[in-house]
Amino acid sequence: MKSKPKIGVSACLLGENVRYNRGHTQDKWLIRELGQYVDFYPFCPEVEMGLGVPREEIHLYYKDEDKEQLYLRSKFSRVELTDKAQETYQKMNGKMDKENLDGVVLMKKSPSCGLGNVKTVSEDENGSVKLLQGLYATNLEKNYPHLPKVDSGRFKNPTLREHFIKQVFAHWRFSQLDNKISALQDFHKRYKYTLMEHDQDALRELGRICANHENRSPEEVFSDYKDKFFNAMSTLASVNNRVNTLYHIMGYVKNNLASDEKKHIIDLIEEFKEGIHTYMVPLRLLRFFIEKYKVDYLENHYYFTPYPKELKLHKDL
Numbered sequence: 001m002k003s004k005p006k007i008g009v010s011a012c013l014l015g016e017n018v019r020y021n022r023g024h025t026q027d028k029w030l031i032r033e034l035g036q037y038v039d040f041y042p043f044c045p046e047v048e049m050g051l052g053v054p055r056e057e058i059h060l061y062y063k064d065e066d067k068e069q070l071y072l073r074s075k076f077s078r079v080e081l082t083d084k085a086q087e088t089y090q091k092m093n094g095k096m097d098k099e100n101l102d103g104v105v106l107m108k109k110s111p112s113c114g115l116g117n118v119k120t121v122s123e124d125e126n127g128s129v130k131l132l133q134g135l136y137a138t139n140l141e142k143n144y145p146h147l148p149k150v151d152s153g154r155f156k157n158p159t160l161r162e163h164f165i166k167q168v169f170a171h172w173r174f175s176q177l178d179n180k181i182s183a184l185q186d187f188h189k190r191y192k193y194t195l196m197e198h199d200q201d202a203l204r205e206l207g208r209i210c211a212n213h214e215n216r217s218p219e220e221v222f223s224d225y226k227d228k229f230f231n232a233m234s235t236l237a238s239v240n241n242r243v244n245t246l247y248h249i250m251g252y253v254k255n256n257l258a259s260d261e262k263k264h265i266i267d268l269i270e271e272f273k274e275g276i277h278t279y280m281v282p283l284r285l286l287r288f289f290i291e292k293y294k295v296d297y298l299e300n301h302y303y304f305t306p307y308p309k310e311l312k313l314h315k316d317l
């Protein structure tokens with residue numbers, strides 16, 4: 001059992017001097033803030049390949065006739081590194097499986113680690129450039145489709161950063177469940193309103209899966225649930241879904257509220273819809289009334305505490 005989530009991180013983001021030029025790309029927020037609430041598992045695919053530090057820079061290439069196949073080569077001496085890279089990734093995956101990770105933060109734009117926007121040069125004479133995904137990131141997407149992933153560029157965006165951290169804590173909580181259907185049903189109940197924010201169809205489908213009226217084995221139910229849960233969580237919460245969820249939550253206290261209190265909450269929700277402030281403003285007020293009127297059903301729902309509030313995820317970096 002892990003006492004906190006564990007996140008795989010491109011080692012250069014943790015300040016390790018593993019870049020081709022012996023430098024790093026340290027992300028201070030990652031280390032100083034997030035590091036208090038998660039454990040890190042650093043990796044550097046290019047060092048694992050034995051390329052050394054410093055090393056010749058490498059680039060990603062594609063051929064016009066087969067755009068699916070990517071090639072990794074050293075930039076000037078053009079040494080072919082693709083097979084060596086794939087072999088290395090297999091070994092890295094073996095080690096990573098043992099770490100039981102809850103998410104991965106990858107260095108942006110790297111030919112190995114970049115999740116997107118990686119400069120990829122055509123092998124053909126025209127030498128045109130596309131923006132694709134790094135080779136190691138592609139391997140991770142293929143082998144760990146449900147693992148939350150973000151790159152260091154998206155991580156600077158408060159909305160995308162919060163979305164990633166929310167998924168990481170959900171992944172960690174899911175990994176703590178014992179193999180009982182009742183534990184999964186409790187998890188589902190506690191994530192009900194979070195799911196409502198992300199994907200309302202998935203919320204209904206997941207409720208049906210964990211109700212398990214077909215009496216399937218726990219292994220089958222957990223696997224099906226995990227698949228659909230993390231798929232739903234990977235979609236950003238839309239404004240409309242958030243508004244709908246806030247009104248649902250308001251339904252639990254509306255009979256206790258004076259008409260001016262009710263109006264105030266509705267105004268805050270509508271102002272969130274217009275973009276005047278974040279969804280945290282009406283949510284915080286609703287939480288106050290839920291605690292005041294002791295709405296037992298909502299006690300322990302992760303909707304209110306998806307991650308430690310001390311992470312201050314709504315603060316600009």
Ligand code: SF4
Pocket residue numbers: 010011012013018019020043044045046047107110112113
């Ligand atoms: S981006 Fe990836 S491969 Fe490049 S130095 Fe950082 S960890 Fe290593």
